[in-house]
Amino acid sequence: MRAKSFIPVNQNASVIFHVIKLSETWKKYGECLTREYGITVQQWFILLLLANDPNIIYLQKHPQKKPLMAMELADALNVSRANVTNLLNLLLKKKLIFQVNDNLDKRRKRLKLTPLGKKLLKKLEKKRHAYNAILLNRFSEKQKQQIIRFLSQCIDFIEEDLKNRY
Amino acid sequence: MRAKSFIPVNQNASVIFHVIKLSETWKKYGECLTREYGITVQQWFILLLLANDPNIIYLQKHPQKKPLMAMELADALNVSRANVTNLLNLLLKKKLIFQVNDNLDKRRKRLKLTPLGKKLLKKLEKKRHAYNAILLNRFSEKQKQQIIRFLSQCIDFIEEDLKNRY
């Protein structure tokens, strides 16, 4: 007979701490992956956004017809536009992305991956999927679907709440 | 009859993105709470560690007999000791914590909350628990226990893996 599993003093707090901890731990692992390609996890995330990764929550909520522009990246990353300019300059210098002027609105610059950027991303994708499989394939699809539902309900609730604070 | 729920292209990737997104969203909310008390979420987390919050994963894995010292904080926060010195200086300046020399080992400085620090933490705790209740009480205890188990297994796996990389 299995021992009764430990129930922490405050279960709600424990859920939140675990979410934050896993996020940080996964990012730490991500840094190991990206370091050898000379980029950061955040820069990787930008490349994934530009590649239109269908699993990114921002892209699920804001489906794109045209390539992303800096303003949308700022929204997706939840940072200032000025900061996005800096981040993009790093990727431009590394020749991983390039800008295309939008001909309908000359203020806008659309961002796209260079062949080099696509190649780098492809290599990282392979490692990421392999690792995610090792990490998560022991759980059932149903269980993972429950987790996703749980997490996305929490995200939506907090985002709605944050919106109403202004 | 309910519609079949959406299954993303890559479920594993979706789990990870949701974990990271919820972590960031919760932290953003946390900043709203802490801002009015003149501290950051990270500083808050240090105060919680010093208060020995039983839900913090580091404290569950490393139960403390004596008050924490800077070296242990660095371990708990996964940052360098030099960085912890900086962070503690901010909290010392704000009179939220104080240092006590360990009389068994004169190199060590034990860190404790001042009455002011305890008071601030108490106010934040009230808001945190209230918000967590609104956010999470719609889910069953069993469901939350499953989430915690899922997340902690992932954390342990990645941490084990990261350890073996050195």
Place this chain on the structure above:
DNA sequence: AAAAATAGTTAATATAGTTAACTAATTTTT
């Protein structure tokens, strides 16, 4: 046509992190 809003950049600054070199205390080795 004028005013307001939007997209992006630049400059100045803040914060959070790093590594390397250092002091002081303790522990281990010889």
Place this chain on the structure above:
DNA sequence: AAAAATTAGTTAACTATATTAACTATTTTT
């Protein structure tokens, strides 16, 4: 017991990531 190694913490120099405010150029609204 002395020498060497380790540990705890600080300081200094630096890097990365973020901010706000002021600016240009373009588009939209009034």
